[in-house]
Amino acid sequence: MLFKVEMDVNIPLDYDPARLDELKAAEKALSQELQRAGKWRHIWRVAGQYANVSIFDVESNAELHDLLMTLPLFPFMDIRVAPLCRHPSSIHEDDR
Ligand SMILES: O=C(O)CC1=CCC(=O)O1
Secondary structure (H helix, E strand, O other): OOEEEEEEEOOOOOOOOOHHHHHHHHHHHHHHHHHOOOEEHHHHHHOOEEEEEEEEOOHHHHHHHHHHOOOOOOOHHHEEEEEEOOOOOOOOOOOO
16 A cells, blocks of 8 residues: 655754754664665655655555654654555556
8 A cells, every 4th residue: 555655854943962863863774674675665855844755655554654653753743644546647557
């Protein structure tokens, strides 16, 4: 199942910079692990914003929920999720 996930990151201005660096490093490591596993298909920075648009490929709504909850930056994120399905004009056979 494919989902568009929009993540806005809002870090408090007085948050400890060293702790923030740790969280960002952990977030990057987990994101890249999930990308290698094929679960996190795409991640794009939204220009001019501390935000991304991502495409996830997971088995269920519950798997997506559990995965998003494990993100180290989850406590600082506003997340919007939209389910995706194949567009009838798509030429990509592997789109589902
Ligand atoms: O910087 C972001 O958009 C938040 C984020 C998600 C995965 C990652 O590595 O950073």
